[in-house]
Amino acid sequence: MEQFLTGDIWKEVNKLLVQRENKIACIAYVTSDTLRLFKGDTLICDASDYQIKFGATSAKVIDTYFKKGVTILSYQNLHSKLLLTKSFLIIGSSNLSNKSADILVESAIVSDNDTLLSQVKSFIHNLMIAKETVTMTRKLLDRLLRIKVVKRKFNPSTKSKIRKKTFGVSYWYVPLEELSDKSYEKVKDKIEAAKKKVIEQTEFTEEDIDSIYFRNRTRFSSLAKEGDQVMMNLRNKNKTRRYVFPFATILLINKGNQDTIYIYDDAKNGEEFALTNFLSLIKDLELEKSLDKPRTKELSVRDAMKLKSLWK
Numbered sequence: 001m002e003q004f005l006t007g008d009i010w011k012e013v014n015k016l017l018v019q020r021e022n023k024i025a026c027i028a029y030v031t032s033d034t035l036r037l038f039k040g041d042t043l044i045c046d047a048s049d050y051q052i053k054f055g056a057t058s059a060k061v062i063d064t065y066f067k068k069g070v071t072i073l074s075y076q077n078l079h080s081k082l083l084l085t086k087s088f089l090i091i092g093s094s095n096l097s098n099k100s101a102d103i104l105v106e107s108a109i110v111s112d113n114d115t116l117l118s119q120v121k122s123f124i125h126n127l128m129i130a131k132e133t134v135t136m137t138r139k140l141l142d143r144l145l146r147i148k149v150v151k152r153k154f155n156p157s158t159k160s161k162i163r164k165k166t167f168g169v170s171y172w173y174v175p176l177e178e179l180s181d182k183s184y185e186k187v188k189d190k191i192e193a194a195k196k197k198v199i200e201q202t203e204f205t206e207e208d209i210d211s212i213y214f215r216n217r218t219r220f221s222s223l224a225k226e227g228d229q230v231m232m233n234l235r236n237k238n239k240t241r242r243y244v245f246p247f248a249t250i251l252l253i254n255k256g257n258q259d260t261i262y263i264y265d266d267a268k269n270g271e272e273f274a275l276t277n278f279l280s281l282i283k284d285l286e287l288e289k290s291l292d293k294p295r296t297k298e299l300s301v302r303d304a305m306k307l308k309s310l311w312k
Contacts, residue, residue, distance in 0.1 A: 001088055001110060001111065001112040002109075002110070002111055002112075002113075002169075003109070003110035003111075003169065004107065004108075004109060004110075004167055004169070004227070005090075005092065005107065005108040005109075005110060006105075006106065006107050006108075006166070006167070007106070008034070008100075008101040008102070009090075009092055009093075009094035009100065009101075009106050009107075009108045010032075010034045010035040010094065010096055010100075010101070011034055011101065013035065013083060013090055013108075013110075014034075014035065014036050016088070016090075016110065017036060017085070018085075019036070019038065021085050021086055021087070022040050022041055022042075022085070022086070023037060023041045023042070023083060023084070023085050024041070024042045024044070024083070024084045024085075024124055025037060025041070025042070025043045025044070025082075025083045025096075026044045026045075026078070026080045026081075026082050026083070026084070026124055026127065027043070027044075027045055027080070027081050027082070027083070027094075027095060027096045028045060028046050028056075028078045028079045028080060028081060028095055029045065029046060029051065029056040029057050029095040029096070029097060030043070030045045030047075030057050030058065030061055030062060030095070030096040030097070031055070031056070031057065031058040031061055031095075031096070031097040031098065031099075032058075032061060032096050032097050032098050032101065033061050033064045033065060033096075034096065034101060035083075035096055037065055037068065037070045038068055038069065038070065039068060039069025039070065040069070041070050041071070042070065042071040042072075042073065043062075043065055043070050043071070043072050043073070044073045044074075044075060044078065044080075044124070044127055044128070044133075045057055045062070045072070045073075045074060045075075045078065045096075046074060046075060046076055046077065046078045046079075047059070047062055047072070047074035047134075047136065047144065048074060048076040049144070049147060050076075051076075052144050052147050052149070053147050053148070053149060053150055054149070054150055054152060055149050055150070055151055055152060059141065059144040059145045059147065060145065061096075062136065062141065062144070063141055063145060066136060066138075066141055071135075071136075072135075072136035072141075073127070073128060073133050073134065073135055073136065074133070074134040074136060075127055075130065075132060075133050075134075076132060078127075081093060081094055081095060081108075082120060084117070084120050084121065084124060087112060088110060088111065088112040088117075089110070089111050089112070089113075089116055089117055089120055090108050090109070090110050091108060091109050091111075091120075092106060092107055092108025092109065093106050093107055093108065094106035094107075094108060166225065167225060167226055167227030168224065168225030168226060168227040168228035168250070169227065169228070170223075170224070170225070170228045170229075170298055170299075171228070171229050171230075171231070171247065171298070171299040171300075171301065171303070171304035172220055172224060172228060172229070172230040172231065172296065172297070172298055172299065173230075173231050173233065173289075173291055173296065173297045173299055174212075174220050174230055174231070174232055174233065174296050175232075175233040175234075175235075175242075175294035175295065175296065176212065176232050176233065176234045176235070177234075177235050177239075178234055178235060178236050178237045179213060179237075180237055181237075187213055187259070187261075190254070190256070190259070190261060191211045191213060191261055194211065194252060194254045194261045194263050195209055195211065195263055197252065197254075197263075198251055198252050198263050202251075204251075204265075207266075208265065208266055209251065209263055209264065209265060209266050210248075210263075210264060210266040211261055211262060211263055211264070212230075212232070212261070212262040212264065213259065213260075213261055213262075214259060214260045214261075214262075215258065215259050217260075218296060219296055220296045221260045223298075224250060224253070224262070225250070225253070226250050226251065226252060226253055227249065227250065228249075228250050229247040229248065229249055229250070229304070230247065230248055230250060230262075230264065231244065231245065231246065231247045231248075231299075231307065232244070232245045232248075233275065233291075233294050234272075241274065241275070242274075242275035242294070243272040243273065243274060243275065244272060244273045244274075244275055244278040245272045246270045246272075246308070246310075246311045247304065247307070247308060248264040248265050248266060249264060249265040250262050250263075250264050251263050251264060251265055270310075270311030270312075273310070278310075279291070279292065281310055282307070282310070285303075285306045285307070286306075287303045287306060287307075288300050288302065288303050289303060
């Protein structure tokens, strides 16, 4: 499992959790009980007097989890934001707070990589046994609840459109026709404006990116998302040859009333193959879907990895 999350991170994480599976959350600051934790689970956070006093961690929320039977550990200066289960791991930027859920632009990675799971398990074990780690008790929690909270001034900000955007995870094989000079001139301004948008907001240059233009709606133009990867089967302007290019990441999708423009990362991951050479190379790959005919296909991760190996 490999997944990228944005938006309300812990709400999205709840959808992935199995209630009976024990969880260890290692989240620096806790002011919301959005994350579903129950008896048998563990929460490690910074519930030091200082963080309680200035509202970074809420004693009331800690009390809510404590009453559910969650084991609470406090480690001063903790800044980690992760959650570990037996089967997968989430590592991200989000604290357990309403501000993270509703306003801030957060992101996280979900992974079942065995090496990462093992490393994080060891990291958490070291936190648990550290001499600085404090185990929450009823007596200690009652004292924290009596600390007067000094509310810091909230800096209002506008909500970002990016924070709730869903990024694609699909791999596409797409047959395309190179635009003639005459056709390109008609849409040149639209394409250049889309490219400019990417260049102004990133470190990409004109040489780093390229575009795909669709006049009509297709399955690909309807379903593809930013973050998807596309392998293009491109016929040249003279309609004499076809070439297959390595996978490229879609950076921006600009949808108009009658057309769609895709800006993709044109980083040189390898040279293109003439179609005849490409078809010869894939014969021994045992792909789940045949690519003999130039038709749009959404590929499995397994097929995509095999195809990527052609350019390594």
